Amino acid sequence: MVRLGLALIWLLHFLPMRLLAHIGAGLGGVLYALARSRRNVVLTNLRLCFSALDDDARTRLARAHFRAFARSLLEHGILWWGNKTDVQALVRIEGLEHWRSITDRPVILLAPHFIGLDMGGIRLAAEYRLNSVYSRQKSAAADAIFIHGRTRFGLTSLFPRQEGIRPMIKALTRGEPVYYLPDMDLGARDSVFAPFFGVQTATITGLSRIAALARAVIVPCVTRQLPGGAGYVVTLYPAWRDYPSGNAAADAERMNAFIEARVREMPEQYYWLHKRFKTRPPGEPNPYGR
Numbered sequence: 001m002v003r004l005g006l007a008l009i010w011l012l013h014f015l016p017m018r019l020l021a022h023i024g025a026g027l028g029g030v031l032y033a034l035a036r037s038r039r040n041v042v043l044t045n046l047r048l049c050f051s052a053l054d055d056d057a058r059t060r061l062a063r064a065h066f067r068a069f070a071r072s073l074l075e076h077g078i079l080w081w082g083n084k085t086d087v088q089a090l091v092r093i094e095g096l097e098h099w100r101s102i103t104d105r106p107v108i109l110l111a112p113h114f115i116g117l118d119m120g121g122i123r124l125a126a127e128y129r130l131n132s133v134y135s136r137q138k139s140a141a142a143d144a145i146f147i148h149g150r151t152r153f154g155l156t157s158l159f160p161r162q163e164g165i166r167p168m169i170k171a172l173t174r175g176e177p178v179y180y181l182p183d184m185d186l187g188a189r190d191s192v193f194a195p196f197f198g199v200q201t202a203t204i205t206g207l208s209r210i211a212a213l214a215r216a217v218i219v220p221c222v223t224r225q226l227p228g229g230a231g232y233v234v235t236l237y238p239a240w241r242d243y244p245s246g247n248a249a250a251d252a253e254r255m256n257a258f259i260e261a262r263v264r265e266m267p268e269q270y271y272w273l274h275k276r277f278k279t280r281p282p283g284e285p286n287p288y289g290r
Contacts, residue, residue: 002139013077017090021229024071032066042066042272044287049197050267064268068225072115079122080149091116091123091223095236099177099219102239106172106214109179109221109236110207112259113271116223120234121179122149124221125156131171132179134158165210172214179221182207183259185278193281194252197260202279208244208251218243222262225269 012020032039042065046058053061078090099107109130111117124130132150137143150156157176159167168178185202190209193200211218220237244251263270275288 003141006141006145009074009077010081012074013081016229017075017078017231018229020074020077021071024074025067027074028067028070029063031070032063035066038273039066041275041288045272045274045276048199048277048287049263061268062272065270065272068268069115069271069273072119072225076118076149079118080145080152084126084153087123087126089231091119091232091234093123093234093236098236098238102217102219106175106216107177107239108172108207108211108214108216108218109177110218110255110258111179111181111221111223112183112262113181113274114223114225114262114266114269115271116225116232116234116269117181117271118149119225119232120221120223122153123232123234124179125150126153127155129155129176130179131157131159131168131176133161133168133181135161165206165213168210169214172210172216178210178216180207180210182255183276184274185276188279191279192249192252194249194256196256196276197263199277200281201256201277203252203256205248205252207255208248212244220258224266 012023015023039062042062043058046053046061050058050061075090078086082090099109109124111121121130121132134146134150137146147158150158157171159171168180171178182204184204186204188202190206191202191204194203195201196203207218210216218240220240221234222237223232223234225232240254243254245254277287280286
């Protein structure tokens with residue numbers, strides 16, 4: 001099934017982007033109807049984060065998320081098999097000066113889990129040295145294509161998440177930037193509870209720990225999907241001052257507050273399919289039921 005899906009993505013990547021976006025939106029509607037368990041995860045996340053919305057509004061937002069996610073999934077074909085010119089046409093870069101102006105310290109690009117995450121990372125890696133972390137996939141075919149897509153321009157090394165932070169620190173001390181994705185629930189280990197949309201959320205402290213050990217600067221980096229098949233824009237923000245602070249909880253809260261502000265700008269594009277609130281403080285039930 002995975003190989004069939006990859007073959008379909010390869011075939012569709014030859015289509016014009018506007019048509020591909022239209023097909024992706026249609027596929028999102030189908031996935032919303034059929035993927036019951038993931039639909040429930042999305043709706044649970046939205047209920048926790050947007051409690052002021054009524055059920056109908058959250059349902060509309062969930063449907064919009066599935067459309068945006070499915071579109072990005074199909075557009076990965078351009079990232080994986082298009083040439084460099086195709087990738088540059090798919091994704092525009094803004095705010096590059098915030099990264100390039102830092103010459104005396106290594107840089108961590110803080111890249112939250114929006115649906116355009118790969119678009120931004122691969123677009124930057126097409127022109128700049130950029131290391132990153134990845135999680136091994138259950139499917140060998142999917143694992144191979146993800147690694148190929150993220151390293152195909154020859155300027156990227158990928159570090160398995162299971163190896164911890166040491167490879168990232170070594171890369172940073174060599175002066176090589178790291179595209180870092182720290183906003184997932186990886187359990188209680190190396191995490192603190194920090195608010196995210198008012199919910200106490202297990203937040204890994206890797207960003208502040210790595211920054212302290214490597215004396216690295218944090219430059220936030222967020223990728224937005226544009227409407228109508230117009231591609232994506234990856235935006236780099238001004239470097240954070242006074243980070244890390246020496247207080248892991250305060251640093252986690254700062255990171256979550258930044259991500260929350262970006263989510264509110266484009267709520268349909270955050271990766272709501274992930275069980276972000278699975279790890280709970282002692283005594284609190286798992287909101288997903290299991």
